[in-house]
Amino acid sequence: MFKREADRAAALINRALEELGYGSRVFEMRPIPFPGVWGTSTTVCYQVANEQLSEELEQVTAGLSKKEAKRIVQARVRERAQAIAEQLASWLSTHGDFARVEAVNGYVNIVYDTGRFANEVLRTVLVTGREFGRGAPRGERVMVEYSQPNTHKAFHIGHLRNVCLGNALSRILRFAGFDVLEANYIGDIGLHVIKCLWCYLRFHQGEEPPREQRGRWLGEIYAEADRRLNYRNDVVELLNEIARDDQVFVQAIDRLLKELWKEHKVGEDIAYLLGQISHGREIKPEAFYDDQTIVKFWPIVGRQLEQELIETRAAAEQEPGARDRLAQLEEWYERWRRLAATLDWWPHVPQWEREVRETFQRWERKDPEFVRLWEETRAWSMEEFLRIYEELDVHFDVWFFESEVEEEGRQIVRELLERGIAEISDGLPVVKIDEKLGLEKETYRTLPILRSDGTTLYSTKDLALTKRKFEQYKVDRAIWVVDVRQTLYLQQIFKVMELWGFEQASKCYHLAYETVMLPSGAMSSRLGNVVLYEDVARQVLKRAREIIEEKNPTLPPAVKESVARQVGLGSLKYGMLSRDNNRVIVFDIEEALSFEGHAAPYIQYAHARACRILEKVDALPEGPYVLEDLTREESDLIEQIALFPDEVQRAADEYKPLVIANYVYELAKRFNEFYRVCPVLQAPEPQRSARLAMVAATRQTLANGLALLGIAAPEVM
Template identity: 30%
Template sequence: MFLSLREEAERAVADGLSALGLPTDDLGIEKPPEDVDAVLASSVAFRLASEVGRAPGEIAVDVAEAIDPGEYEYVERVEPQGPYVNVLASEAYYADTLDAARDEAYGHLESTGERVVVEHTSANPTGPVHVGRARNPIIGDAIARLLEFAGHDVETHYYVNDAGRQMAVFAWAYETFDEADLPDPEREKRDYELVRYYRKGNAFLEEASEGEVEAAEAEIASIMQGLENGDEEAYERVERVVDAVLAGMRESLSRLPAEFDEFVKETRFIRDGSTDELVERLKALDEAVYEEDAWQLDLSEHGIEKNLVFLRSDGTSLYPTRDLAHHEWKLESFDQAVTVLGEDHNLQAQQVRTTLELLGHDADPLDQVLYSYVNLPEGKMSTRAGTGVDLDDLLDEAVTRAREEVESRLDTRIRNDQLDEADVERIARQVGIGAVRYDIVSKQPSKAITFEWDRALDFEAQSAPYVQYVHARTCGILAEADLEPDDVDPAVLETVEERDLLEVIARFPAVIEEAAEDRQPHQVATYTREFAETFNTFYRECQVLSEDRDLSEARLALVAASRHTVANALSVLGVEAPDSM
């Protein structure tokens, strides 16, 4: 309803300006300041003051008087308040909001018909997912969910590096060393088991004798050359370790959860000839140079100082070459392509976009979301064998800490057998992993963050448990009432707290629309905090069940609308909405 009201407000203010012979190019329709009593307000009078030589307050009065509210469904009246032109909503606005939000699908926008691919995570399959990179799958999964809510047909992809030197080293090491030469794995999981070979191989290349290293490097080079030449045996050797490690990584990522529609391998673009064909077109560009035994693109005239190396002297391609072929495929296959990248890939993102434009592509459908990495406070989590903190460590710790918090809060209910072990475990998982996701996704991606347990698991502050508890509370109210209100009278919802809650509910689809356009899921997290505060105020001030049946049914309908709104908002963020806490 908010989207419709905003459209009507824009038309109304434009009509008023036109009637006064004033320009309508910038209407300034926005959510008003807290001290302005309206659903929407126009600040157009500020802009026009210097143009017409009059005070903003005088202009606001004239614009408001020139508008006929009777021409609009959701505009009750238009009033000047200082320099603002306030738009107050009609009873139909509140009634239709209540009706729309009682649908479990509330917040989903109409289909756009656009196919969008979201590529995220894409960590090299050399070992377990590290916590520093955890922001990528969390942001990427939330963006995919957000775009789907906004009506796009979304696919999520993981781009697998299975053709570079790292993977050749991995395949060689796996075939060279025995299990007996390796330390015990940190977990009984395939990525943890195989990463030992990769670490052993790299240590060997650093410490072995010159002759041993030369022999190893020759074997590694033969694997890389075999991949470039389409040698099936080379593919199988690399695929053996890649697929095993990916299976373990996928298991960890599914705990977030972060699922993928397709794992797109680099070797796909070697095997189908795309990379070779692309290399010939790159060589033909004016920017192509052969320097330091490699083909490169000199992009300095395009504001990029570092050359893009795309072919080695031995004829083997590099990651950027294959990634360019990958991006050409995405541009051909999808209407929009979103890639989530760490901030250290900023140069790569610029090189890819510029090169695609030089090749004649329209790069506008490409959208690269850059993020800063996640840090943990020193000493807050242990590291094993000097390898850092893995995502599995973080999630295990989250569930453990959440369980302790849940048990302390639910002690009486546990003792009275109202909750069994499965209930406690479920809530601990929902709260713990929800706290990790929410704390990370609620920050603007470009800002560096340090994950703090006390903040993330604070039931009283702006955290996932704080918002999740609102959903659990709505479920509890509706279960206790044991009443499904059908034909309710929304006009009885007339207190400030009830109207404020309806107004926040009404804004949810607009939040989805704006956040999707900006590729910024943290805007949804900000909304959930505002929603939770508004609902809690309503709950504190308005008794839901009373002897007044009409009022009780209307308030129950408002609670049901709240449940759908907060559940769907949390769903966009990838955070579970517990029925009880």
């Protein structure tokens, strides 16, 4: 609402400039930067003074030194600006309903009438209700594409960050005045699907878990396939990591090599591997002579790690500095142990890789039996996704599926080749983006858009998908909520669309976000430390029930359950939205379950507290209210409420849900300060009526702000 007041003041200033003979113009209005003062300021008088004096000053300063000329110019302009400011201040004092208007050093400072402005804020909130803060229609259609889970994989907390960001941004844009379409692009085909179905056919054919666990089970099948196919790489990656970072291990291996070589009790294959490690050389899978080498070599590695663990545990009791090394050794030993449990996988990896390629060909030639299996298992994943979206109160207007745009993408590649936008390079259709844009410095590089064998790439399908957005859905701007690692790739897609002639390409935006990690490090399916959304949600809801039981045991059971869901899911969502999307989230279960501080339950409790106060009055007193002599807490609270419409527009313009997450936290904090210092129900009139209006306005604004984040506002807690 401050912007609305500033716009009103600017309109009056332009009217004054016209009547005073200076002519209207475009200029900025800035908030007066003094605590407890509501007002706005402008430097438009300097703008007018500079224009009026430009010719005169050129003559006056002719022949003077640069320093002397600058001094004279500044003095003359400041003097003229102050004179104009005084004229404006006099006019505005007569024609405006401001508390005061001042001309200070060429600035015009306008201070709002506290009572009028505060009443206008409260009246607007209470009259417009759920619509408070909504922007005027912008006349633009926006498509926000988010979530984009892969079928045949588990839905984990990393996916949750994407969903929370995309859904909150969609709600904010719609509230700010845009026509918004929420879209989901399901990765229902690709190498990950082929791997999963290969593993199912090879090792689990005929098995089927309970209906409610089928999506999760498919994710476990995929994780198993990934571990099997990457087994050799995981083995050598661990060996190289230890050899690179642990000199104690290297020295021990060197001693062992000399001893074994001296006694001639070691074969050439083991001696070679030990020698590679002791000389700090990188080991590759082909360094293992035959399939039995791993069987003989792996226990040697384990025994050495185990010995180091024993020695380091003892040292860590006396030397705190040894604890970091102990943690690293424990992590390595756990990886060694896990790999040791499946040593029999080693000889089969090449054959499995061939089988996966053959399975991919079954998809390419649309083998009916394979397609039926794909359709059935895809449906299992989709059931899980839909259940999770329903729980999170997330609903999509448009569904895209990767499998549906493959052929469309191939046709686009042919068109791009025919038009000279793409070309064949080393057997691949590519777009040399920098060259086509005439850029000398490497910026967007070259984008392959189809494999040499005619199979599609992500880019093939994304070009087709983007074309659909622009042509079929008539969007003016498109937003992709995708993790930061895809930044260059999406910039390449946008530039190809620009080269193709789509004007909307200039309004394509990538809302990048960083990963979600565990305190122990990055999540990995192969390492078995992925935290699934359903597991986290179950723990959060359980803890929320316990806390609601502690805080309000007299609530009816059904109400307790409802509030626990609102609080539990709210804490999860807020945890994903209250950090800048460019920062890594280190997800800690205990932190997510905290009901204190910068968290959703703190904000929700402020809303419930406001509800509890208002329950004790029959009806809200009608305004206008007596609001001239506000306390600091009252002033701060009304000021924060008034900011809401402007913050909605800022969050939309910057594509930043964090703006609203921070806003509702600050509003809750100011309300709690107000509640602590300012009695409401016990206050004498007319103070009581005014404060009840403040409580009602706070309740409504908190509810509106939380709704933009997809978070419920409980009436009791």
